[in-house]
Amino acid sequence: MTIAAPPYSLVAAFAERSRWRAIETVLWLCALLPFWLAPTHLQLASQIAITALFAISLDLILGYAGIVSMGHAAFFGLGAYTAGILSVKLGWGEPISGLLIAGLVAGIGGYLSSLVVCRFRHLALIMITLGIGVMLHEIANTSHGLTGGADGLQGIRTWKFLGVWSLDIYGYVAYSYALIVLFACFLVARRIVQSPFGLALKGIRENALRMPAIGAPSQSHLRKIYTIAAVMAGMAGAVLAQTTETVSLEVLSFQRSADVLVMLILGGTGRLYGGMIGAVIYMLARDHLSGLNPQYWYFWIGLLLIAVVTLLPNGILGGLARVRALNWIREMRLMPRRRAA
């Protein structure tokens, strides 16, 4: 039995959806601006790029597959500690292989936890992701010999990138590296969500029971995307460890899981750019406001969260899309009148 090739229009529809738009080029060119506009803040820029990658990885499972995770920092931390331990305990500081190994370790962790996580929904799902997160935090906290415990992992040495560039105090190399990793992972994520597999994930998000009925296996799809997201989160963690040359227990904290969730919601889920824009706004605002007192900063973030959930349920990008849709509807309504005139 042969399966009929999809009709041409379907292929065309996928091609249209995945077309690279001009605004995307503009956005990515904007990411280069800090090199000229804020050369003294490149360390912050590289933190933002790392956080944006972390937010994209959460978007893959939350925005596309509908898995609410309260412990996504587990994989970020796994990657960060892998890269750190490679350098401190094994003396291997080559950054690119370190990045790949960290991604691999986080991916293995993601796959193993996906066997459990993907079977649940609702409160049990939230509790299990939260539980895995705090459990890893506790393991890192207590295995002092390997991770440095609450003191953090000190003494990471990152070798020269490609044997040429070493980390500089201004962060030129750090930001370039973070940006390249972010862009590469973004391309992969973009390809995934615009493939038929990504479409199947959205179907599972909307109705997990119906998708198997049309031939899309929910469980294995969810496990796959969960593992991919874990790899990306791990890579984000590894970049943080390699560029800052230190890993603190904070990479595994519940706070980090909650923060990335806030960024993603702020920007808008299920659109990849939402997480990135959320990360930029969140990190810049935090940099400016938390100088006063981190506790007060959370007041504004909390208020913002309440406001976004009550007023802008789909985040900033979702709000923009709605404005555009409203304009479109208005134009449609105006059309007959124009014709009459």
Add this chain to the structure above:
Amino acid sequence: MIPFLGVLFDGFAYGMLLFLLSVGLSVTLGMMNFVNLAHCSFAMIGAYVTITLTQTVGLPFLATLPLAFLAAALVSGVLERLLFQRFYRATDLDQCLLTIGIVFVSIAVVAYLYGTTLQSVKVPSYLQGSFNVGGVTMGVYRLFLIAIALVVAVALVIGIEKTSFGARIRAAVDNQRMARGLGIDVDRTFALTFALGSGLAGLGGALAIQMVGLDTDFAFRYLIYVLIVVSVGGLGSIGGSFAAAVLLGVSDVAGKYYAPQFGAFFIYAVMIVLLMWRPQGLFGRR
């Protein structure tokens, strides 16, 4: 043998504290499926009300306990009417985000008003100290806490099993649509239950100060424990919350006493295994 009994006693007392903190969330979650991560913020309100009243107004500790209950119930009731009730039909994620937002705001407000230092409360001398029963050292305050929690538990069970308000709660937890069909005003029942549950959390928060200390992080640190109790015990089940709280309290104290190098690892592992085995909780029916 003797340290074992002591651990059991301390664990039971800690479990009773967790029971007070979590029983309200269990009932409200079971009733409306509303994931209220801000539950421990209400506990924190109760705790800081007690701090204020004892330190600046000078009321005796015992007199502040009912006021802590009332303050938490009042604040939660107002929030429920203004904000939460719009989100009963929203997704889990939206509910989580809204309530996490409230936790953030509450932590910041408390930090602004009281600073981030560890607070302590002066309890009357007759609640301090300890005595020996057959070689087991029992703290008076812990006995007092256990007594209050047991009274609350008995009152809740009687209230839910014997009164008509309790019957309405049970009906709404079991089958909300059918309860509405029978003419029960589920929204009003829920609002009252919500305020009552948050009030109990406020009482728990006030009682917690002497035992575990109080700082601005309280709302997050105990949230995890409370969620474990609720999800392991099963939604909407008072008996389940009681059993899960005792289990968690004893295993936490025992873990810290016998295997301190593992920290809180065991509790989380036990929770994950229990949830894998019974996602609806030990005593949950759905």
